[in-house]
Amino acid sequence: MTISAKKTPQPNNPDPNSVSPNRYVGTLVGESTSREFRLAVAPEAVREQDIIAVDAQLRQSENSSTVETIRIWAKVQTIERINPLFPTEAGHELAATRTNPFDTVLSLTVEMVTAVCQVLGAEPLDVK
Amino acid sequence: MNQQDSQDDNLTDQEVIADLQNQPHLMIKLQENALLVAESLRHNYFTNTAKFITYLRRAMRQADLGQRKEQILSAKAINDLNWEKVQGEVVTFIDGGLGQVQMSSPVPILLRVGSYRVRTGERNLAEREQFGYYPVILGDLEGGSKERKDFPDIVRITAELLGGLSALKRTPDLRVLMFHGPLVYMMSGYAGHTPFTEKDIDIFLSHYAQQPELAEQLKEDFLNEAELEIYPKIAPDRCDEWVARRLFEPLSWMAFLYRQLIKEAKQKKPKTIITGVVERGQLREFSEKILLPRIFTGLRQKQNINFFNILYGRKDLTSPKVLLDRLGYTDALLLSMLLEPGQFSEAWEIQNKYDGLSKGKITLPDESYATDADWSCLKLSNEIGFPKVQGCYVKVSETTEPFRVEVFEELGKDQIVEAARRAYLYARVLPGYAFPVGLDIVDKYAKIPNWLTESYSKLIKYHLGVSLQNGQITDAQMRNIIVQSIYMTKRDWLFRPKV
Numbered sequence: 001m002t003i004s005a006k007k008t009p010q011p012n013n014p015d016p017n018s019v020s021p022n023r024y025v026g027t028l029v030g031e032s033t034s035r036e037f038r039l040a041v042a043p044e045a046v047r048e049q050d051i052i053a054v055d056a057q058l059r060q061s062e063n064s065s066t067v068e069t070i071r072i073w074a075k076v077q078t079i080e081r082i083n084p085l086f087p088t089e090a091g092h093e094l095a096a097t098r099t100n101p102f103d104t105v106l107s108l109t110v111e112m113v114t115a116v117c118q119v120l121g122a123e124p125l126d127v128k
Numbered sequence: 129m130n131q132q133d134s135q136d137d138n139l140t141d142q143e144v145i146a147d148l149q150n151q152p153h154l155m156i157k158l159q160e161n162a163l164l165v166a167e168s169l170r171h172n173y174f175t176n177t178a179k180f181i182t183y184l185r186r187a188m189r190q191a192d193l194g195q196r197k198e199q200i201l202s203a204k205a206i207n208d209l210n211w212e213k214v215q216g217e218v219v220t221f222i223d224g225g226l227g228q229v230q231m232s233s234p235v236p237i238l239l240r241v242g243s244y245r246v247r248t249g250e251r252n253l254a255e256r257e258q259f260g261y262y263p264v265i266l267g268d269l270e271g272g273s274k275e276r277k278d279f280p281d282i283v284r285i286t287a288e289l290l291g292g293l294s295a296l297k298r299t300p301d302l303r304v305l306m307f308h309g310p311l312v313y314m315m316s317g318y319a320g321h322t323p324f325t326e327k328d329i330d331i332f333l334s335h336y337a338q339q340p341e342l343a344e345q346l347k348e349d350f351l352n353e354a355e356l357e358i359y360p361k362i363a364p365d366r367c368d369e370w371v372a373r374r375l376f377e378p379l380s381w382m383a384f385l386y387r388q389l390i391k392e393a394k395q396k397k398p399k400t401i402i403t404g405v406v407e408r409g410q411l412r413e414f415s416e417k418i419l420l421p422r423i424f425t426g427l428r429q430k431q432n433i434n435f436f437n438i439l440y441g442r443k444d445l446t447s448p449k450v451l452l453d454r455l456g457y458t459d460a461l462l463l464s465m466l467l468e469p470g471q472f473s474e475a476w477e478i479q480n481k482y483d484g485l486s487k488g489k490i491t492l493p494d495e496s497y498a499t500d501a502d503w504s505c506l507k508l509s510n511e512i513g514f515p516k517v518q519g520c521y522v523k524v525s526e527t528t529e530p531f532r533v534e535v536f537e538e539l540g541k542d543q544i545v546e547a548a549r550r551a552y553l554y555a556r557v558l559p560g561y562a563f564p565v566g567l568d569i570v571d572k573y574a575k576i577p578n579w580l581t582e583s584y585s586k587l588i589k590y591h592l593g594v595s596l597q598n599g600q601i602t603d604a605q606m607r608n609i610i611v612q613s614i615y616m617t618k619r620d621w622l623f624r625p626k627v
Contacts, residue, residue: 085569090557102256103211105219105246105554105566109257110573 025052039115050076052117069125074117085110139186145178151526154464161456169440176440181465200422207470209549215249220295221566223308224284225574239264239280241287242574243295244566259573262291262335269331270493271324282318282378286332289385294336296392296400304401304550308567311404311534312386312517315379316484319503322491323375350384357512361505383506383514390515390536399539403547406532407563412452414459418476420448459521460529467523467530475520475544477537482507482514522548524555524562531563
């Protein structure tokens with residue numbers, strides 16, 4: 001199974017220097033489906049509409065000892081952010097009292113950013 | 129209690145009943161108590177409690193107006209502090225988390241103490257906050273009596289103290305150091321644990337300071353003090369052996385760390401506010417030693433000593449202790465009904481922390497027998513003992529119980545007020561939960577996640593399983609225990625056979 005994802009230049013990208021190839025952008029988390037998966041992303045690593053490549057290994061159904069390496073292509077649809085140490089109740093209280101969170105003892109640095117990626121297709125990597 | 133009530137000299141029972149009924153947490157607690165008290169007290173428990181509170185509120189109001197000579201409870205406002213006034217303050221919150229593995233029964237295995245340091249008003253995120261943690265795997269320790277249920281507690285308290293001391297050392301301008309839980313625990317309960325070895329202390333200190341010399345210095349300072357002052361008093365017959373073996377008796381070590389905290393805080397200008405905040409305390413010392421004795425004295429002066437017996441229809445309610453025993457009142461419950469949001473109760477010196485520190489038995493590492501020890505030298509007012517602690521209660525909102533704030537008396541009279549004001553300010557950000565938000569943050573940070581303890585659990589079960597299969601475990605009884613540990617983890621009420 002895959003353990004990491006890479007951002008690869010789009011095939012029709014006119015400027016190949018704008019994106020460095022095979023750059024690590026994050027790790028798969030949670031439940032994945034054949035249509036969609038989630039990626040815990042490295043800081044500032046991806047933006048919406050970026051194309052992501054994820055390398056994976058597939059076992060052949062008729063011969064389990066044979067493993068096929070494939071590359072899955074996906075598009076970043078949305079990016080979600082959550083601060084697990086910031087209580088929602090505190091957010092409402094700050095809004096109600098018009099208080100700047102920077103002035104308080106609340107934590108603002110711990111954030112978990114997740115990219116929701118839509119699977120576009122896959123290609124075999126073993127073809128020579 | 130609302131403002132209208134407090135301003136009304138002719139407060140009636142019905143008004144107090146209506147006020148209490150508007151506070152669901154009070155109603156639940158009073159109903160719970162009503163089920164636990166004696167049959168004769170049960171039926172009118174709520175009404176009689178309301179009458180008692182009416183009497184107390186009236187007395188407080190009369191004292192405020194100068195119509196009564198002595199105040200029975202001094203409550204002052206602490207809601208004058210706002211975030212603008214505390215800009216630039218550096219605050220560190222400390223909390224410990226325990227990870228348990230479910231074998232045949234829950235086994236504590238991993239402990240970590242988290243720290244969260246924040247500078248209010250700092251816009252640069254990189255400089256604003258810093259998180260740290262101090263992990264301890266309980267199985268790595270040689271000392272401590274692991275068969276006792278409170279073994280993880282002495283490890284957690286020690287690690288929390290070192291976390292706090294480390295924060296004081298590393299942060300020159302630390303203004304507030306806030307612990308989750310009592311600043312000092314009921315220490316006598318922890319007497320008699322096997323001393324820690326030097327290797328254990330090295331494990332504790334491995335995350336303590338960036339410079340190893342500081343950790344070494346702390347160890348040597350303790351051992352020097354132990355050799356000259358502490359061990360000769362605790363174990364006069366074996367003190368030289370304890371020193372030669374470089375043993376760290378847990379209570380002596382904790383008392384030393386408490387004194388180090390105070391020493392470090394005193395060196396800062398202004399002195400660091402060191403405080404512990406307790407959210408679900410069952411203490412009743414303030415009621416028993418301060419509040420109710422004043423009421424009983426007042427009743428005696430008025431020749432009305434049977435007031436409580438008449439009110440509750442009893443004959444035995446003649447002392448604060450009996451009253452609390454029979455009626456199930458605690459500090460938090462009584463003060464919840466007497467304080468207004470934004471008020472704190474007067475401070476008192478908490479006495480019961482060191483009750484029971486006396487003679488007992490102790491077993492040294494690698495020994496099978498217990499020898500005599502005497503911990504009474506660690507009691508209050510002793511230079512090598514535990515420090516005095518003051519406490520007060522803070523009420524944040526109508527819908528929550530007051531929490532208790534504790535400080536070291538030695539750091540000055542203003543500590544309790546400043547600690548209470550800040551705890552209230554930090555708690556106002558969470559009006560529903562009404563607890564300092566920084567402690568909520570560090571609590572979540574220090575919590576050991578299930579995936580981590582489950583991984584340890586799987587690793588332990590794997591090694592036990594391999595040893596079992598290889599025949600390395602031969603003793604029949606031991607084999608049975610291990611089989612039970614590995615395979616009976618799902619023996620829970622939830623997994624009982626279905627009909």
